Amino acid sequence: MTKLIINENLFIGSGGHQATYVHPIDATKCIKIPHSPDDGDVRKEMRYRQICAGKLARSRLVTEFFGTVETNLGLGYVFERVIDYDGKTSRDMKKFLPTTKPDAATLQQIWTVLLTFKSDFLRENIAIVDTDIENFMVQETAPEVFRVRIVDNIGTPVLIPLVYWFDFAAAWKARRYWNRIVAWLAQSYPLLVTPEFAAQLKT
Ligand SMILES: Nc1ncnc2c1ncn2[C@@H]1O[C@H](COP(=O)(O)OP(=O)(O)O)[C@@H](O)[C@H]1O
Ligand SMILES: [Mg+2]
Known part of the structure; x- marks a missing residue:
């Protein structure tokens, strides 16, 4: 071969x-x-x-x-391959999120990305294993239009994966992980995920 x-x-x-x-x-x-x-x-x-x-x-x-x-x-x-509208490999979320205070328009854009991620994640109830944001890529599908993609660390290591078979289990687990992501973001990016925004982002 x-x-x-x-x-x-x-x-x-x-x-x-x-x-x-x-x-x-x-x-x-x-x-x-x-x-x-x-x-x-x-x-x-x-x-x-x-x-x-x-x-x-x-x-x-x-x-x-x-x-x-x-x-x-x-x-x-x-x-x-997760690529932007211009054909370049998209950035992962760690590279996407600024570590210094962004201007109001950029902050609004970041909030929109995270709120869209929230609704996608809680609708699809994807099983993830940790909250490492390098496994989330931010795909710019058209200029200034962003969509989060999950590229790694999906599934569960448990022997009997109830979350694969039962939607209610998947939903319960996804909510827990989502709140863990929000807590991590609030702690790591306090300038972006302020307490007020974290309260809105949580489920
Ligand atoms: N589908 C993909 N499209 C584009 N880049 C990707 C894709 N999957 C992973 N990458 C890039 O490759 C890196 C390593 O891949 P990843 O699957 O996260 O490996 P690991 O399991 O070692 O963390 C990611 O952090 C990301 O930058
Ligand atoms: Mg990875």
């Missing part, structure tokens, strides 16, 4: 579990190469995608998965 050749020019980013590259023959996709072939987080995500395939196919938040490919760097997992 021929292998796809990935080189370092295609590198997008890397976290604790996998390195992400632009797909060498389809720039609308990316390929993730796990640092270890038997990575627990990758297995967890694949189990979630298998059991909840229908729900995730309808998701606005979660990127589409296209199966695996052989590459020169080992087995790769092919996903939709």
